[in-house]
Amino acid sequence: MTSVRLPRSRVVILRMGHRIPRDQRVTTHVCLTARALGADEVYVSDTHDSQLVDTIRKVTDDFGGNFNVETGAPWRSTINRWKNSGGKVIHLTAYGNPLPRVISEIRSSASDKLVVVGSEKMPGEVFHLADWNVAITNQPISEVSALAVFLDWLFKHRLREDFPGARIRILPCDHGKRIVRSH
Amino acid sequence: MTSVRLPRSRVVILRMGHRIPRDQRVTTHVCLTARALGADEVYVSDTHDSQLVDTIRKVTDDFGGNFNVETGAPWRSTINRWKNSGGKVIHLTAYGNPLPRVISEIRSSASDKLVVVGSEKMPGEVFHLADWNVAITNQPISEVSALAVFLDWLFKHRLREDFPGARIRILPCDHGKRIVRSH
Numbered sequence: 283m284t285s286v287r288l289p290r291s292r293v294v295i296l297r298m299g300h301r302i303p304r305d306q307r308v309t310t311h312v313c314l315t316a317r318a319l320g321a322d323e324v325y326v327s328d329t330h331d332s333q334l335v336d337t338i339r340k341v342t343d344d345f346g347g348n349f350n351v352e353t354g355a356p357w358r359s360t361i362n363r364w365k366n367s368g369g370k371v372i373h374l375t376a377y378g379n380p381l382p383r384v385i386s387e388i389r390s391s392a393s394d395k396l397v398v399v400g401s402e403k404m405p406g407e408v409f410h411l412a413d414w415n416v417a418i419t420n421q422p423i424s425e426v427s428a429l430a431v432f433l434d435w436l437f438k439h440r441l442r443e444d445f446p447g448a449r450i451r452i453l454p455c456d457h458g459k460r461i462v463r464s465h
Numbered sequence: 466m467t468s469v470r471l472p473r474s475r476v477v478i479l480r481m482g483h484r485i486p487r488d489q490r491v492t493t494h495v496c497l498t499a500r501a502l503g504a505d506e507v508y509v510s511d512t513h514d515s516q517l518v519d520t521i522r523k524v525t526d527d528f529g530g531n532f533n534v535e536t537g538a539p540w541r542s543t544i545n546r547w548k549n550s551g552g553k554v555i556h557l558t559a560y561g562n563p564l565p566r567v568i569s570e571i572r573s574s575a576s577d578k579l580v581v582v583g584s585e586k587m588p589g590e591v592f593h594l595a596d597w598n599v600a601i602t603n604q605p606i607s608e609v610s611a612l613a614v615f616l617d618w619l620f621k622h623r624l625r626e627d628f629p630g631a632r633i634r635i636l637p638c639d640h641g642k643r644i645v646r647s648h
Contacts, residue, residue: 307490307491308490308491308494310607311491311494311607311609311610312607314604314605314606314607314610315606315607315609315610317604318601318602318604318605318606318610319602319606319610319614341605345604345605376635377635377637377638377641377642377643378637378638379637379638379639380624380626380637381624382624383637406641409640409641409642410640410641412640415638415639415640417635417637418501418624419501419502419624419625419626420634420635420636420637421497421500421501421528421628421635422497422501422524422528423497423498423501423502424493424494424495424497424498424609424613426494426498426607426609426610426613427494427497427498427501427502427609427610427612427613428613429610430607430609430610430611430613430614431502431613431614431617434614434617435622439618439622441563441564441565441601441602442602443563443602445604451603452559452560452600452603452604453603454560454561454562454563454566454600454603455560455561455562455598456562456598457592457593457595457598458560458589458592458593459560459592460560
């Protein structure tokens with residue numbers, strides 16, 4: 283299957299409040315979700331985590347695509363640099379405006395987009411730095427699923443299929459597992 | 466905002482391979498996602514976890530709706546009982562058929578639906594017991610985000626808004642946090 287990729291703005295996730303070892307699994311889920319659903323990169327703020335970077339690099343080496351994880355940069359300067367370069371900031375929070383009300387406005391922005399996801403202890407400042415505070419339901423939910431639904435809506439429910447350079451490809455099937463390896 | 470709720474089939478999640486304490490956070494994310502995105506219940510297979518049940522009960526007491534978590538029933542008898550009662554089984558796996566290809570067929574089924582989510586070590590038998598093996602991208606992804614995207618597509622991107630009996634309601638706002646408590 284071929285698909286035409288239009289040039290589009292960059293979409294980068296800022297994962298806040300990552301603690302080792304407590305958050306390593308959930309942050310790994312955030313990174314896998316970001317990659318599979320079409321984001322370009324994840325910044326993990328304030329904490330260096332080379333194990334996480336290696337885990338995701340191995341997935342990308344095996345399954346293709348260009349995707350990167352950077353860890354350790356402070357969150358405030360990351361957000362401010364992003365805004366100063368003309369990028370927009372979207373903060374996913376149960377306290378924000380419902381996704382269906384704001385998604386058209388967000389989609390229509392041609393700017394690069396930084397999508398900020400929690401952590402339980404989100405600094406209040408983030409609510410004010412964000413161009414949009416967006417709720418995936420105004421209910422308690424996982425940051426992993428909030429990110430997944432947001433990216434799927436942002437990209438208009440066109441799930442990404444092209445991951446160039448894959449060494450391992452999964453071939454869909456009705457029952458069982460089929461993969462192809464290329465060397 | 467009012468919404469008309471049509472009678473619909475039950476949607477229950479079967480969470481496989483839950484281990485204490487390793488999986489408690491991710492399984493909590495599975496349960497919060499299931500509740501917020503419109504499922505009726507989560508069965509956590511094979512392992513009793515009263516702490517998890519209490520955590521989710523407290524969320525439902527505070528934020529409303531009818532939602533339940535049951536833990537400890539063996540997965541094989543749960544699936545077989547479901548099928549024997551006329552229900553359908555959907556297994557979310559990167560090895561399955563892409564969501565866009567199968568979602569119409571799944572939506573058009575009037576049967577109750579059991580949505581099975583992993584665990585890294587999914588028994589091969591599940592691939593054969595499932596009526597549909599469904600991939601949210603044929604890429605490594607989180608079971609939390611796979612479940613989120615699946616439920617959102619199943620319910621045609623109509624995010625649930627009615628959670629009756631809530632003690633705490635979040636009022637959407639542009640910047641900040643607003644809640645209303647009723648006693």
